Amino acid sequence: MANEHEAANMAHDAGAAAAEAAGHAAESAGMPQLDFSTFGNQIFWLVVTLVVIYWVLSRIALPRIASVLADRQGAISGDLAAAEELKAKAKDAEAAYDKALADARAEAQKIAGEARAEIQAELDAATAKADAEISARAAESEARIGEIRAGAVEAAEVVAKDAAAEIVAALGGKADAKALAAAVSERLKG
Amino acid sequence: MSEAQGEGLVFHPMDQFIVKPLFGDGAVHWYTPTNAALWMAVSVVAIILLLVIGTRGRAVVPSRIQSVAELAYGFIHKMVEDVAGKDGLKFFPYIFTLFLFIVFSNFLGLLPKAFTPTSHIAVTAVLAMLVFVTVTVVGFVKNGAGFLSLFWVSSAPLPLRPVLALIEVISYFVRPVSHSIRLAGNMMAGHAVIKVFAAFAPLILMSGIGIAVTPLSILAITAMYGLEMLVAFIQAYVFTILTCVYLKDALHPHH
Structure with a gap:
C-alpha cells in the first residue's frame, strides 16, 4: 500500500501519461470513486460477479431452498392432518367408551331389577306356600281337637x-x- | 497507508477506496484482477457457502446455517410478494441476487483492511441502471403505451396533470441516481468517518493530549462500527425494497 502511494507520488513527479496522472491526482486529492480509469475494471468484475451469483441462485440454491420449504410445509400439514385424524379417532373411542359404559349400567340396572323381581316372586311363592301349610296344619289341628273332644x-x-x-x-x-x-x-x- | 511517519498525524480517509491491482503496480485495465474483483469474489464465495453448502443437507429440520439461508430467502421472497405482487415473483432470483451481493459486500467491507465494492459509484450505478432498465423494459412490455399512465396522475385535477406529469417524469429519471448514490454515499461516508477516527487513535504515541483523545477515538470507532453494521443491512434492505417498488410500478402502473 505504501508502495502504491509512493508510486502515485512518483508518477506525479515524473509527469507520466496524462490519463494516469489525472487518475492518481484524483486518488490523492479526493475521491477514488471518481477515478474513471477504474470504472471499466469494476463494471467488468461486477457483471461477472452478478452473473455468477444469479446462476448459482437460480440453478442450485433457490430451487433447493424452495423444495426444502415445500417439503417442510407438506410435512407440517401432513402432521397436522394426522393429528386431526388421531383426535377424531380419540373422540370416537371416547364416545364408544361412554356408550359401553351406559350400556353396561343399563344392563346392570336391568339385571338388578330382574333379580329383585325374581326374589320377590320366590318370596311371594314361599309366603303363599307357608300360608297354605299353616292353614292346612290349622285345619288338621282343628280336626284333631274335634276328634279329641269327641273321644x-x-x-x-x-x-x-x-x-x-x-x-x-x-x-x-x-x-x-x-x-x-x-x-x-x-x-x-x- | 503510510501513516504517521514521524511528522504527526496523517489523514488518508479515502485511500481505502483506491482500486488497485492485486499483483504488481501496473495500470488498472478492465480485466486486471484488482482488490475490487477480489472482494466481489469473496462475496460470491460467502454466498455460495451460505446458500449452497449451507443448504446441502436439505434437512426438514434445518441446521443453523440452513435456517439463516432460509431466513434470507423468506425475507426477500415475502418482500417481493408483498410489494411487487404475485407476478413480481418472476423477478425474485434477480432481486435476491442484488440483495445478496449488496448485503455481503457491505458486511465484508466492514472487515479491517477489506475493500467495499458497494462504496463505489461505478458499482452502484450499474446496479441501479440494471434495475432502471429492467423496470422500464418490463413496464413497456407488460403494459405497452399504458405504462405512460404512470406519469399521468388521474386522481389529480385536470389542469394540474401536465405539471405533475413533468414532475413524475423527472422523478422517474432521477430514480437511478438517488438509488445508486444513496448506497455508495452511505458506505463511503461511514468507512471514511471510521478512518478519520482511526487517524486520531495513535496520538497517544506523540503528545500528551493523546491520553484523552486516543480512548475517545477508539470509543468513536467502536460506536461507528456498530452504526455501520446497521447501515450495511439497512442500505441493502432499502436498495432491495426500492427495486421492488419500482418493479410494482412497472407491473401495475395505474395509480
Whole structure:
C-alpha cells in the first residue's frame, strides 16, 4: 500500500501519461470513486460477479431452498392432518367408551331389577306356600281337637256308665247293664 | 497507508477506496484482477457457502446455517410478494441476487483492511441502471403505451396533470441516481468517518493530549462500527425494497 502511494507520488513527479496522472491526482486529492480509469475494471468484475451469483441462485440454491420449504410445509400439514385424524379417532373411542359404559349400567340396572323381581316372586311363592301349610296344619289341628273332644265325650260316657254301674252296685242294686247305659246316654244328651 | 511517519498525524480517509491491482503496480485495465474483483469474489464465495453448502443437507429440520439461508430467502421472497405482487415473483432470483451481493459486500467491507465494492459509484450505478432498465423494459412490455399512465396522475385535477406529469417524469429519471448514490454515499461516508477516527487513535504515541483523545477515538470507532453494521443491512434492505417498488410500478402502473 505504501508502495502504491509512493508510486502515485512518483508518477506525479515524473509527469507520466496524462490519463494516469489525472487518475492518481484524483486518488490523492479526493475521491477514488471518481477515478474513471477504474470504472471499466469494476463494471467488468461486477457483471461477472452478478452473473455468477444469479446462476448459482437460480440453478442450485433457490430451487433447493424452495423444495426444502415445500417439503417442510407438506410435512407440517401432513402432521397436522394426522393429528386431526388421531383426535377424531380419540373422540370416537371416547364416545364408544361412554356408550359401553351406559350400556353396561343399563344392563346392570336391568339385571338388578330382574333379580329383585325374581326374589320377590320366590318370596311371594314361599309366603303363599307357608300360608297354605299353616292353614292346612290349622285345619288338621282343628280336626284333631274335634276328634279329641269327641273321644273325650265318649270316654266321659263310658266313665259315666261305669261310675253309674259302680254307684248302683254300691247302693246294693242290681242294675241291668243295658238299661243303665240307656239311662246314662239319656242323661248325657239331656 | 503510510501513516504517521514521524511528522504527526496523517489523514488518508479515502485511500481505502483506491482500486488497485492485486499483483504488481501496473495500470488498472478492465480485466486486471484488482482488490475490487477480489472482494466481489469473496462475496460470491460467502454466498455460495451460505446458500449452497449451507443448504446441502436439505434437512426438514434445518441446521443453523440452513435456517439463516432460509431466513434470507423468506425475507426477500415475502418482500417481493408483498410489494411487487404475485407476478413480481418472476423477478425474485434477480432481486435476491442484488440483495445478496449488496448485503455481503457491505458486511465484508466492514472487515479491517477489506475493500467495499458497494462504496463505489461505478458499482452502484450499474446496479441501479440494471434495475432502471429492467423496470422500464418490463413496464413497456407488460403494459405497452399504458405504462405512460404512470406519469399521468388521474386522481389529480385536470389542469394540474401536465405539471405533475413533468414532475413524475423527472422523478422517474432521477430514480437511478438517488438509488445508486444513496448506497455508495452511505458506505463511503461511514468507512471514511471510521478512518478519520482511526487517524486520531495513535496520538497517544506523540503528545500528551493523546491520553484523552486516543480512548475517545477508539470509543468513536467502536460506536461507528456498530452504526455501520446497521447501515450495511439497512442500505441493502432499502436498495432491495426500492427495486421492488419500482418493479410494482412497472407491473401495475395505474395509480
